Amino acid sequence: MRRVAVISYGMTKVDKHWNKSLRSLFGEAALNAINKVKNPKIDAIIVGNMCASDLSDQNNIGAIVADELGLTPITAYRVEAACGSGGAALLTGFSLVSSGVYDVVMVGGVEKLTDNIGKMISFSLGKAADAEYELFYGATFASLNALLMNRYMYVYKTPREAFADFAVLMHKNGAKNPYAQLPFEINREIALNSEYIADPIRLYDCAPIGDGAAVIILCSLEEASKYTDSFVEIIGISGASDTINIASRDDLLSLKATVTAANNAYKMAKVTPKDIDVAEIHDTFTITAAISLEDLGFCERGKFDKFLYEGAFEPGGIVAINPSGGLKSRGHPVGATGVYQAAEITMQLLGEAGKMQIPNAEIGLTHNMGGVGSSVYVSIMKRVK
Amino acid sequence: MRRVAVISYGMTKVDKHWNKSLRSLFGEAALNAINKVKNPKIDAIIVGNMCASDLSDQNNIGAIVADELGLTPITAYRVEAACGSGGAALLTGFSLVSSGVYDVVMVGGVEKLTDNIGKMISFSLGKAADAEYELFYGATFASLNALLMNRYMYVYKTPREAFADFAVLMHKNGAKNPYAQLPFEINREIALNSEYIADPIRLYDCAPIGDGAAVIILCSLEEASKYTDSFVEIIGISGASDTINIASRDDLLSLKATVTAANNAYKMAKVTPKDIDVAEIHDTFTITAAISLEDLGFCERGKFDKFLYEGAFEPGGIVAINPSGGLKSRGHPVGATGVYQAAEITMQLLGEAGKMQIPNAEIGLTHNMGGVGSSVYVSIMKRVK
Structure with missing residues (x-):
C-alpha cells in the first residue's frame, strides 16, 4: 500500500455560472491545479458528479472532461454517491494511486445546476433519497x-x-x-x-443551489517532491x-x-x-x-x-x-x-x-x-x- | 500491489423484468454470487449503472444495494462510464483490493430500462454521446x-x-x-x-434493450482459497x-x-x-x-x-x-x-x-x-x- 500525497488543488468560485458549461467549469478548476505543479503526467481522472444526466443531458462525464483537457486516451470515469460523490471520487483516486495502478490521478468534481428551474433541481436532488419509499x-x-x-x-x-x-x-x-x-x-x-x-x-x-468545479491531484508520497515543494499526505x-x-x-x-x-x-x-x-x-x-x-x-x-x-x-x-x-x-x-x-x-x-x-x-x-x-x-x- | 482474484460470480437472466425493481435485480445476482463462497465478509460494493437517475428516478445506488443486501454500513458507491460503467466498476474494485484499502469487494452492475417508453430509453442512452455537439x-x-x-x-x-x-x-x-x-x-x-x-x-x-444485474466478488489472490476451491486471477x-x-x-x-x-x-x-x-x-x-x-x-x-x-x-x-x-x-x-x-x-x-x-x-x-x-x-x- 503506497502512501498518497495531494500535490495540487484548484477550484472555481461557486456561483450561478450561466455563461459556463459543465466541461468549461471543470477545465477551469483543472488548469488551475495543473498550473501549480511541474509537468504532471496525469494517468487518470476520477470525477464526482450527481446531476449532469438530469440537468445537462450528459453522462460519460469522464470522457467529457478528459477530452476538454486534451488528455485522451487516459482513463477517465465518473463516481456517484449523491452529494457524497466527491468523497467517493477521492477514495477511488486514493486506491488507484495507493495500489500502483496509476501514478498520478486527478480527482475532480463538477456540478451545474442553475440552468434549470427550481422544481427540476429539487426533483433531481431528491433522487439521493429513496425513490420508492420517500421521493414517491x-x-x-x-x-x-x-x-x-x-x-x-x-x-x-x-x-x-x-x-x-x-x-x-x-x-x-x-x-x-x-x-x-x-x-x-x-x-x-x-x-x-x-x-x-x-x-x-x-x-x-x-445550503444554496450553485454551480462549480474543484480538482486535486494525487500521487505517491515518494514521488510528490518531483512535482512540487509543498504537499500534504x-x-x-x-x-x-x-x-x-x-x-x-x-x-x-x-x-x-x-x-x-x-x-x-x-x-x-x-x-x-x-x-x-x-x-x-x-x-x-x-x-x-x-x-x-x-x-x-x-x-x-x-x-x-x-x-x-x-x-x-x-x-x-x-x-x-x-x-x-x-x-x-x-x-x-x-x-x-x-x-x-x-x-x-x-x-x-x-x-x-x-x-x-x-x-x-x-x-x-x-x-x-x-x-x-x-x-x-x-x-x-x-x-x- | 496485491494480486487480485475473482472468487465468485452471479447474474440474472437479461430480460424485460417488469416484476422486479432495480434493487431486487441486484439482490438476486448478489445472493447468487454470495452463496457460491464460504462466509465472505464483504467490505465494499462498487456498482456500475448508467440510467437509473433517468429511468428509475434513483441515484445513490451504492446505498440502495448495500441496504437491500443488509450490508450497511459498508462502503458502497456507483461508477459510471456510460455503457462502460461495469468495466470501470471492475477497475475500481481491482484497485481497492490491490491497494489493500479493502480485502473483499463486490463489483456489480445493474440496469433497469424496460419500465419506460422507447423514446425515453433512447434519449437516456444518447447521453453517452456528446449532449452539446451530437445529441442536441x-x-x-x-x-x-x-x-x-x-x-x-x-x-x-x-x-x-x-x-x-x-x-x-x-x-x-x-x-x-x-x-x-x-x-x-x-x-x-x-x-x-x-x-x-x-x-x-x-x-x-x-443489441436489444433489457434489464439485468451481474456481480463478481474480488479478494486478494493470497486469501482466495479461504473462500473457495476454484478461482481466477x-x-x-x-x-x-x-x-x-x-x-x-x-x-x-x-x-x-x-x-x-x-x-x-x-x-x-x-x-x-x-x-x-x-x-x-x-x-x-x-x-x-x-x-x-x-x-x-x-x-x-x-x-x-x-x-x-x-x-x-x-x-x-x-x-x-x-x-x-x-x-x-x-x-x-x-x-x-x-x-x-x-x-x-x-x-x-x-x-x-x-x-x-x-x-x-x-x-x-x-x-x-x-x-x-x-x-x-x-x-x-x-x-x-
Whole structure:
C-alpha cells in the first residue's frame, strides 16, 4: 500500500455560472491545479458528479472532461454517491494511486445546476433519497431533514436560535472566502426571520443551489517532491453507508455512516478527534451540522449549542469548523462538494488559505455526505512540508 | 500491489423484468454470487449503472444495494462510464483490493430500462454521446454507429452480408446461454430483411434493450482459497478514453481507446492477443464488433469478414468470441454489461459454462465500451486452479 500525497488543488468560485458549461467549469478548476505543479503526467481522472444526466443531458462525464483537457486516451470515469460523490471520487483516486495502478490521478468534481428551474433541481436532488419509499410520497430533502431537526430539538430541548447562530458563524467564515457563493455576513434575526422551507427549517438553515468545479491531484508520497515543494499526505480515508430511507433507522439523531467512516479514518490515520486542527464538514442544513459534529467526535451528544457558544468550532477552540464557510456559505455544488473540501483542507495545511487561514493547521479532516447520511466519506490529511 | 482474484460470480437472466425493481435485480445476482463462497465478509460494493437517475428516478445506488443486501454500513458507491460503467466498476474494485484499502469487494452492475417508453430509453442512452455537439442535433447512438458502418464498407469494400453473418454467429452462441435475453438462432435472411434502424444498421445489427444485474466478488489472490476451491486471477486491467464526439477523431475505423486499453492490459498481463482463448467483446452493433476485433488484435484491419468466414472467432479458431452470445444475443443491460462479461469469463475459466463452455479455456478477456468508444475498459483473467 503506497502512501498518497495531494500535490495540487484548484477550484472555481461557486456561483450561478450561466455563461459556463459543465466541461468549461471543470477545465477551469483543472488548469488551475495543473498550473501549480511541474509537468504532471496525469494517468487518470476520477470525477464526482450527481446531476449532469438530469440537468445537462450528459453522462460519460469522464470522457467529457478528459477530452476538454486534451488528455485522451487516459482513463477517465465518473463516481456517484449523491452529494457524497466527491468523497467517493477521492477514495477511488486514493486506491488507484495507493495500489500502483496509476501514478498520478486527478480527482475532480463538477456540478451545474442553475440552468434549470427550481422544481427540476429539487426533483433531481431528491433522487439521493429513496425513490420508492420517500421521493414517491412527496418527501424532499429539506422535509426529511426537518424531521431530524424537530426530533433533535424535542429530545435535547435545544433552542431554535442555536441553529441560526451556527449559520451566522458559517457566513462569518465564508465572507473571507473568495470562492464562496454567499460571501457575506448575516445575523441571528436575518436567519430566524428568513422564509420557511420545511418547518422548522428556514432558508438560512439551507445550503444554496450553485454551480462549480474543484480538482486535486494525487500521487505517491515518494514521488510528490518531483512535482512540487509543498504537499500534504492523506493519512486516513474511509467510506460508509446506511439504510437509504430514514424510516428504517433505529435512531434519527446519529448518522451511523458518519460514525463508521470517521472511526475507520481515525484508526487508519492513528489520530483521535482531538488531533484535528481544521475540518470541512457537510452542513447541508444546520441540523446536519449539529448531528455531524457529534458523530465526528467533536462535541458531546445533544450539546451542539453549548459547544457552539463556548467557541469550540472556531480557531482556538476544539476544532476550526468550515473556515470556507461550509455548504451554507461557500455553497454546495453537490458532486463537487467533497472535492472542494479536500482542496480547502489542502490549502489550509499548506498555509495558503489567505484570510481563511487557521494558524498552524497540521491535521485536517473532510466529511462529505450523500442522502440523509446514507453515503458518507471521511478523509484525514496531514501537512508533510 | 496485491494480486487480485475473482472468487465468485452471479447474474440474472437479461430480460424485460417488469416484476422486479432495480434493487431486487441486484439482490438476486448478489445472493447468487454470495452463496457460491464460504462466509465472505464483504467490505465494499462498487456498482456500475448508467440510467437509473433517468429511468428509475434513483441515484445513490451504492446505498440502495448495500441496504437491500443488509450490508450497511459498508462502503458502497456507483461508477459510471456510460455503457462502460461495469468495466470501470471492475477497475475500481481491482484497485481497492490491490491497494489493500479493502480485502473483499463486490463489483456489480445493474440496469433497469424496460419500465419506460422507447423514446425515453433512447434519449437516456444518447447521453453517452456528446449532449452539446451530437445529441442536441438529433444524433442517436444507432445513427452515429451507422456513420462508422457506412465508412467501413466504403473503405474496405466489405459485403453487407458479413455483418449479418456475425449476428447469426452471436445468436448461435446465445441460444446455448440460459441467461441470454434473445436465446434463439437466426439466419442471414432474417438479419438482412429486418427493419432499418439507421441505414445501413438494421434491427439484427443492434443489441436489444433489457434489464439485468451481474456481480463478481474480488479478494486478494493470497486469501482466495479461504473462500473457495476454484478461482481466477485478474492479470491485466486498464481503461482509456477518447474524444466524446466522433467528429473530433482522425479515423473512424479504429477506436483509439480500445487500442490503448487493450495494449496496456496485454502489457500488464504479459500476454499477446494470441494467448487469449476466449473473449467477451462489446458488440453494441455488428460494426462495433468488427472494429473492436481489429483494435483488440484478433484480426487484421479491414478483414473482419475474411476472418469470420475462416472460423477465427469460433472455438478452435484464433479466439472464441462471445460464447455468451454477446450484446447481440445475451443482451446489453448497459451499466451491468461489463460485469456480465467478467462473470462469463470467470465461468468459462472455471469450466462452469455448461453448453457455452470453450474447452480448455485458460486465459480470457473482457472488452467493455461506453459511448462510441469514448470510454473503454479491458481486463484479462487467467485460471488459477
